[in-house]
Amino acid sequence: MKQINLISDTITKPNDAMLQYMMQAEVGDDVFGQDPTINALEKKLANMFGKEAAIFCPSGTMTNQIAIKCHTNALDELICEKTSHVYQYETGGYSYNSRVAINLIDGENGKLKPHQITEAIRPDYDWLPNSTLVSIENSCNKGGGSYYDLQEMKAISENCQKHDLRLHLDGARLFNVLVETEDKPNEIGPLFDSISICLSKGLGAPVGSVLIGNSAFIKKARKFRKVMGGGMRQAGYLAAACMYALDHNIPQLKTDNQNAKNIGRELRHLSYVEAVKPVKTNILIFTIVDNVEVNDILQQLQDKGIIASQFGPKDIRFVTHNGFEENDINDLMERMKTIEI
Ligand SMILES: *Cc1c(COP(=O)(O)O)cnc(C)c1O
Numbered sequence: 001m002k003q004i005n006l007i008s009d010t011i012t013k014p015n016d017a018m019l020q021y022m023m024q025a026e027v028g029d030d031v032f033g034q035d036p037t038i039n040a041l042e043k044k045l046a047n048m049f050g051k052e053a054a055i056f057c058p059s060g061t062m063t064n065q066i067a068i069k070c071h072t073n074a075l076d077e078l079i080c081e082k083t084s085h086v087y088q089y090e091t092g093g094y095s096y097n098s099r100v101a102i103n104l105i106d107g108e109n110g111k112l113k114p115h116q117i118t119e120a121i122r123p124d125y126d127w128l129p130n131s132t133l134v135s136i137e138n139s140c141n142k143g144g145g146s147y148y149d150l151q152e153m154k155a156i157s158e159n160c161q162k163h164d165l166r167l168h169l170d171g172a173r174l175f176n177v178l179v180e181t182e183d184k185p186n187e188i189g190p191l192f193d194s195i196s197i198c199l200s201k202g203l204g205a206p207v208g209s210v211l212i213g214n215s216a217f218i219k220k221a222r223k224f225r226k227v228m229g230g231g232m233r234q235a236g237y238l239a240a241a242c243m244y245a246l247d248h249n250i251p252q253l254k255t256d257n258q259n260a261k262n263i264g265r266e267l268r269h270l271s272y273v274e275a276v277k278p279v280k281t282n283i284l285i286f287t288i289v290d291n292v293e294v295n296d297i298l299q300q301l302q303d304k305g306i307i308a309s310q311f312g313p314k315d316i317r318f319v320t321h322n323g324f325e326e327n328d329i330n331d332l333m334e335r336m337k338t339i340e341i
Pocket residue numbers: 058059060061062064085086137139140141170172173198209
C-alpha cells in the first residue's frame with residue numbers, strides 16, 4: 001500500500017535535478033558575504049519583489065522573528081490575526097526575542113480587514129504599549145489556505161501607512177497564492193516593509209527562507225541573524241536548491257492547489273465530515289462530526305497509510321504537495337470511505 005502523506009508540504013524532498021544543481025553550486029563564506037550563490041538568490045528575490053535587498057535564513061520562523069525584531073523596540077505591540085503563525089507556532093518568539101506585546105485580532109479564515117487594524121491601534125498613553133507593527137499571513141495556514149488578493153493587500157498597506165505602522169508579510173506560501181491570483185511579486189513588494197518567503201515547503205527545497213526589504217532593514221537583519229546563530233558559511237549549496245525551486249517548481253503549486261480543491265469537493269460526501277473550509281490553495285481543513293473523535297479518525301487514516309494532522313479540537317488538516325498526484329485522489333477517497341464510525 002502506497003503511503004499518502006498529507007501532513008505538510010514541508011515533507012517534499014529534492015529531486016535528482018535539484019540535487020545535481022546543488023552539487024555544482026559555487027560557494028563561499030556567507031558570514032563574510034562571500035557566497036556567490038547566496039548573493040545571487042538574495043538578489044533574485046529582491047529584484048523579483050522590487051525591493052533593494054534580501055537575506056537568506058535557515059527557516060521561516062527565523063525570517064519572521066528577525067523582521068519583528070528589526071521593526072520594533074521593547075514596549076511596542078505587534079498586531080496580527082489570532083491564528084497567525086507568528087503567534088501560534090514560533091514558540092512565543094515575539095516576546096522572547098523582541099519583548100513586544102501582541103494584539104490578536106479575530107479575523108475571518110485568518111484574514112484581517114483594514115478597519116480591524118485601525119481599531120486595534122493603541123492611543124498614546126503611558127500605560128499602553130506602542131502599536132508599531134502589523135503582520136499578515138498569505139496564504140493563511142490556519143485559515144485553511146485562504147488568501148489576500150492584491151487589492152486586499154493594498155487596502156491594508158494604505159491603512160498601515162496612514163497610521164504610521166510597519167507592515168510585514170509572512171509569505172511562507174505566497175507563491176501558492178500568486179499562481180491563483182496571477183498578481184505579480186513586483187506589485188506586492190512595495191506594499192510591505194518586509195516579506196518572508198519559504199522555499200522549503202511546496203517549492204521543494206530542503207532548507208531555506210528569505211527575508212526581503214530595503215537595504216537599511218536588511219543590514220540590521222544581518223546582525224540579528226548572526227546573534228540568533230543563523231550566520232551560515234558555505235550554505236550556497238542550500239541556496240542553489242532554492243534557486244532551482246524558484247526557476248522550476250512554481251507551476252507545481254498550481255497543481256497542488258487544484259488537487260486540494262478536488263479532494264475538498266469529495267470530502268463533503270463522507271458521513272463523518274461535518275464541514276470543509278473553502279479550499280483556496282493547497283491547504284484543506286475539515287471538521288469531523290460531533291459524536292466522532294478526531295483521534296480515532298486520524299488513527300484509522302494512519303492504519304490505511306494516510307498521514308494527516310489534527311488542527312483544532314474537531315479539525316484535520318491535509319496539505320497537498322509534489323509527492324501527491326492527481327491520480328492519488330481516487331485511492332485516497334477509496335481508503336477514506338472505508339473508515340468506520
Ligand atoms: C511554515 C511556516 C512558517 C515558517 O516555518 P519554518 O518551519 O520555521 O520554516 C511561517 N509562517 C507560516 C504561515 C508557515 O506556514
